[in-house]
Amino acid sequence: MRLQRIVNVADARAAARRSLPAVVFDYIDGAADDEITMGQNTRAFGELSFRPRMAASTPSPDLSTTVLGTPVAMPVLLAPCGFVRAMHPDAGPGAARAAASRGTVSVLSTVAGSPVSEVARAAPGRVWFQLYSAGGRPAAEALMAQASAAGVSVLVVTLDTPALGNRERDIRHGVAAPLRIDARNAVHLGPQVLSRPGWVLRMARDGLFILGTRNASREVPAGTDVRAGPGPAESHEPVTPGGVARPAGHRPHAGRIPTMTASPFSWDDVSWMREQWTGHLVVKGLLSGDDARRALGCGSDAVIVSNHGGRQLDGAPATLKVLPEVAAAVEESGSGAEVYLDSGVRRGTDVAKALALGARAVLIGRPYLWGLAVGGQAGVERVLDIFQAELSRTMVLLGCAAVGELDRDWVQSSL
Numbered sequence: 131m132r133l134q135r136i137v138n139v140a141d142a143r144a145a146a147r148r149s150l151p152a153v154v155f156d157y158i159d160g161a162a163d164d165e166i167t168m169g170q171n172t173r174a175f176g177e178l179s180f181r182p183r184m185a186a187s188t189p190s191p192d193l194s195t196t197v198l199g200t201p202v203a204m205p206v207l208l209a210p211c212g213f214v215r216a217m218h219p220d221a222g223p224g225a226a227r228a229a230a231s232r233g234t235v236s237v238l239s240t241v242a243g244s245p246v247s248e249v250a251r252a253a254p255g256r257v258w259f260q261l262y263s264a265g266g267r268p269a270a271e272a273l274m275a276q277a278s279a280a281g282v283s284v285l286v287v288t289l290d291t292p293a294l295g296n297r298e299r300d301i302r303h304g305v306a307a308p309l310r311i312d313a314r315n316a317v318h319l320g321p322q323v324l325s326r327p328g329w330v331l332r333m334a335r336d337g338l339f340i341l342g343t344r345n346a347s348r349e350v351p352a353g354t355d356v357r358a359g360p361g362p363a364e365s366h367e368p369v370t371p372g373g374v375a376r377p378a379g380h381r382p383h384a385g386r387i388p389t390m391t392a393s394p395f396s397w398d399d400v401s402w403m404r405e406q407w408t409g410h411l412v413v414k415g416l417l418s419g420d421d422a423r424r425a426l427g428c429g430s431d432a433v434i435v436s437n438h439g440g441r442q443l444d445g446a447p448a449t450l451k452v453l454p455e456v457a458a459a460v461e462e463s464g465s466g467a468e469v470y471l472d473s474g475v476r477r478g479t480d481v482a483k484a485l486a487l488g489a490r491a492v493l494i495g496r497p498y499l500w501g502l503a504v505g506g507q508a509g510v511e512r513v514l515d516i517f518q519a520e521l522s523r524t525m526v527l528l529g530c531a532a533v534g535e536l537d538r539d540w541v542q543s544s545l
Contacts, residue, residue, distance in 0.1 A: 133505050133512045138520075139476045139497045142513055146217075146500035151323045153303040154216050158499050161440035162295030167448070168440025171474025174448035178483050179542040186529030193521055193533055194233075197491050198284055198410045198431060198468065200255070203233025205533055206481060206517045208510070209472050209493035210260035210286060210414075215243030217503040219332055223252035225502060228510035230256040232518070237286055237493065240264055240273065250280035258284035260414065262291060266393040267402065274407055283409035286434070290415030292394035295442040397424055404429035412470075417452050419459030422469075426460065432468040432490075433460065439473045439495055449473040450484060454538075457488025478520025482528070485536040 136142050147155050161168035193204040208229050214221035222244030229236040230253035237258040238249050250257045259277040261270060274285060323330060404411050413425040414434035425433050435456050437446040449471050457469050471484045472493035484492050494517070501509035521533075530536060 133508055136501070136504070136509075136512055136516070138516060139500070139513065142497060142500040142504060142509070142516075146503040149326065150217070150329055150503050151326050153300075153305060153322060154329070155503075156299035156303060157213070157216065157297075157305075158496055158503070160297050160299035161444070162297055162442055163444035165440060165444065167437055167444050167446050168474075170448040171437070171440055171450070172476055174450040175474060175477070175480040175483055178450065178487075180479075180483075180528060181540055181542060182527060183529035187526050188529075188531040189526065191522055191525035191531055191533075193518065193525070195490065195533055197235060197470070198412075200235060201233075202235060202491070204481075204518050204521060205485060205489075205491035206475075206514065206521070207234055207470070207491055207493045208236035208498050209495040210237040210239035210242070210288070211495050211499055212239050212241040213243055214239075214499065214502065217499055218506045218509075220506045221502060222249040224507035225498060225510050226250075226253035226257050228498075228507045228514060229253060231511060232514040234514070246273075246277050246282060247280040250277075250282055254281060255283075257282055258286055258412070260286040260288055261403075262288055263393060263395040263399070267399065270399075270403065271406060274403070278408070284412060285403070285407050285409060286412040286414050287395065287400060287403060288414045289395055289400075290436065290438050290442050295438070295444070297441060397428055400425065400428040400430070414472075416456060417447060417449070419455045422456045422459045423463065426463050426465050426467055430467060432470060434493065435469065435471045435489070436493075437473050450487065453484065453487045453489060461488075478517050478522070478524050481517065481521050482524045482530075482533075482536060483541055485533055486538060486541045 136145060143159070146158070150158075195202060195205050197205075197207065208225055214225065218224065222238055222242045226236045226238070226249050235256050235258060236249075236253065237260050238244070238246055239260050240262045241264075242249075246257075246259050257280075259273075259280075259282045261273055263270070264273075277285065400411075400413060410431045411429060412432040412434060413428070413430045415436050415438065416422050416425060416433050417435065417437060422433050433456065435449045435453050437443070437449055440446075453469070453471055460467050460469050468490045469488055470491050470493060471489040472495060475481060475484065475492045475494050476497060481492050494513075497517075498510045498513050501511075501513035503509070505512065525531075525533070528540060530540060
């Protein structure tokens with residue numbers, strides 16, 4: 131597909147749906163339970179209106195800002211996403227290069243499928259590392275050491291995943307997180323996989339999902355390359371992100387609680403990581419002012435208002451609706467900490483609304499994954515270009531000269 135035909139994020143989603151096997155597309159596109167929170171995330175932006183100012187437009191608005199001291203060309207970052215190698219072989223490095231080429235930052239997930247050293251080399255100074263509670267403090271310490279050795283200066287600690295959300299689209303496909311396509315489910319998934327020969331060819335060249343091979347039978351241990359040797363403790367059993375071996379022939383069902391780790395992060399762990407980590411520390415997954423204050427009390431330099439894109443607790447509030455509460459708590463603290471938002475951002479207008487309600491920047495997940503699935507690095511760049519163009523046009527139409535000027539006066543006070 132010609133990337134120029136993608137004129138908005140919805141087009142990228144449609145193109146990804148045509149390019150990916152249904153099981154992979156639904157892994158990106160789906161959310162928990164009835165997917166209520168996912169829908170509310172996007173609807174919340176539509177419920178907020180602008181207050182434009184006439185005869186005040188600037189032909190070239192300034193979209194630049196800084197995030198934890200790093201200059202970015204626009205306040206749009208790439209969020210950490212798990213198993214992005216299922217979308218495209220160049221996933222982690224390609225997304226990082228795309229972000230750097232557009233003057234912004236990408237955040238690598240613990241379970242992205244590419245080692246942090248490889249991704250950090252692809253975009254020096256433009257990669258942050260996101261940490262799950264996979265294996266408790268020993269594993270966290272090892273992963274922090276890897277990230278630091280790779281030159282990463284910002285650690286993003288995710289707190290909203292003590293257990294994986296109930297993602298029923300995956301269950302219906304007969305797969306469990308983390309996503310795996312192998313000889314065990316080949317018969318069931320074969321027709322939909324083989325209906326996407328372009329995807330199969332890319333994956334086969336990468337050696338990632340070759341049905342029936344030893345590599346295909348493994349799941350990705352935290353922070354390791356999916357093409358590497360056996361997982362933690364040289365185990366030949368599949369492992370979860372928490373390092374817990376699953377029995378052969380494991381099949382998901384709705385009654386089982388898929389545990390991310392036996393020891394989810396506590397606030398004491400966040401304080402401990404603050405002591406261990408010499409760079410900036412960001413806490414992700416907060417939905418209240420109280421938790422923002424706790425994060426700041428543990429030494430966090432920034433917080434991310436996030437409900438995991440609706441993939442964890444269905445019924446959690448839309449992030450835009452709790453952003454003002456979190457931003458107020460951070461401002462009242464006098465800490466100088468920064469506030470970011472993810473979940474539901476689909477347009478440049480959404481970016482402007484989030485900034486008006488107190489975010490310094492937003493992170494996008496599904497939109498860049500859709501671009502990645504369609505065109506690799508170039509597809510991610512296309513999505514970022516769309517956000518840049520939409521945000522710039524929004525600023526002109528608002529009559530606002532710079533993103534740093536956006537505040538509550540630019541939107542209706544309905545939230």
